[in-house]
Amino acid sequence: MSDHAAALAPGATGADENLSFHVSGEHHPENGTLLGFWLYLMSDCLVFACLFACYGVLGRSYAAGPSGADLFDLPTVAVNTSLLLLSSITYGFAVLEMQDNRRGATLAWLAVTGLLGAGFVGVELHEFGHLIHEGAGPQRSAFLSSFFTLVGTHGLHVSFGIVWLVTLMIQVARHGLIAANQRRLMCLSMFWHFLDVVWIGVFTFVYLMGVLP
Amino acid sequence: MSAPTGSPAHADDDGTHDPQRHGSGYSADHATLKRYLTGFALSIILTAIPFWLVMGKVIERPSVTVFVVLAFAAVQIVVHMVYFLHMNAKSEGGWTILALIFTLVLVVIALSGSLWVMYHLNQNMMPVSTQQMRDMP
Secondary structure (H helix, E strand, O other): OHHHHHHHHHHHHHHHHHHHHHHHHOOOHHHHHHHHHHHHHHHHHHHHHHHHHHHHHHOOOOOOOOOHHHHOOHHHHHHHHHHHHHHHHHHHHHHHHHHOOOHHHHHHHHHHHHHHHHHHHHHHHHHHHHHHHOOOOOOOOHHHHHHHHHHHHHHHHHHHHHHHHHHHHHHHHHHOOOHHHHHHHHHHHHHHHHHHHHHHHHHHHHHHHHHOO | OOOOOHHHHHHHHHHHHHHHHHHOOOOOOOOOHHHHHHHHHHHHHHHHHHHHHHHOOOOOOHHHHHHHHHHHHHHHHHHHHHHOOOOOOOHHHHHHHHHHHHHHHHHHHHHHHHHHHHHHHHHOOOOOOHHHHHHOO
16 A cells, blocks of 8 residues: 555656646636537537428428419518628627627617517518418428428527527626626627528528529 | 647637737627628628529529529628638637537538438339329328
8 A cells, every 4th residue: 555655656746747737728718608609509500400401302392382482572581681681790790899898889789689680580470471371381381391490490599599689688788798798798699690690591592492493 | 639739729829819808708809890891791792692693583594593592602601600700710729610510511411311312212202193182181
């Protein structure tokens, strides 16, 4: 036993320098949240990839019902796309104001972003209502089932993003731009821009390619 | 990937981060007005052209339009990643780009595999006429 201890003791003191080297190598421990959130976004990306694959397989199975060319109204989609694109840049402005530590301007840009996002969800719900009213609901054909699932999931993400945004606005109004709130705002920024990226896939793959014969 | 080249890269990273960390702990690395505006202008152009191509029926053959539109989407996704999500090979010591590449590989396998398999499955199915489809429950 004592032999072991004697053998260990020099080893332990020798490893001490190595140990401190390892600890100093671990930088930015406080930024782990952003990496973790990025990993969440990547797994969310896989969810959307599966829904895109579903739509890719079923997107032309009309069951003698209406096709994308009959149903999709591209000017509406263009309006929706510009709403989401504008909300992305206004969120960017909010982040810039946050970096300059201006609480009022940050809140104002966040409010604009929320309104644009709400407009996007509103237009999408109006489109869904119109489709269902015309008898082209999700139960009509495999094409429409996969369409409603894919676009609806994206719309649901945006809706929860708005809930998150309102929550953060209350947090910032109450506690100011403290470090915790800045971290949360950066996470929501990634989420919001990520949804815009997914929407690029939706309007290209579903709407533009659905209208083409 | 980042471990062997770790210490010099990390030291460099710390140097660029430290001044920012004083003011605002969680600001993005390269968030500037110019970058956001550049990304916004690029994405407007990259959105407008596909819509114009499809709505104006500019190209005769639909298959060509599909390829052009998909190419524009791919470029726009990269633009959003770089200008809005501030992606680069060095953020978080390379782990974000590594996770992204891994995800992209999975996405490509899932998408192309599903389309490939299901397309051939459809080819081997018995043909069903429109009338038979209408009679279905």
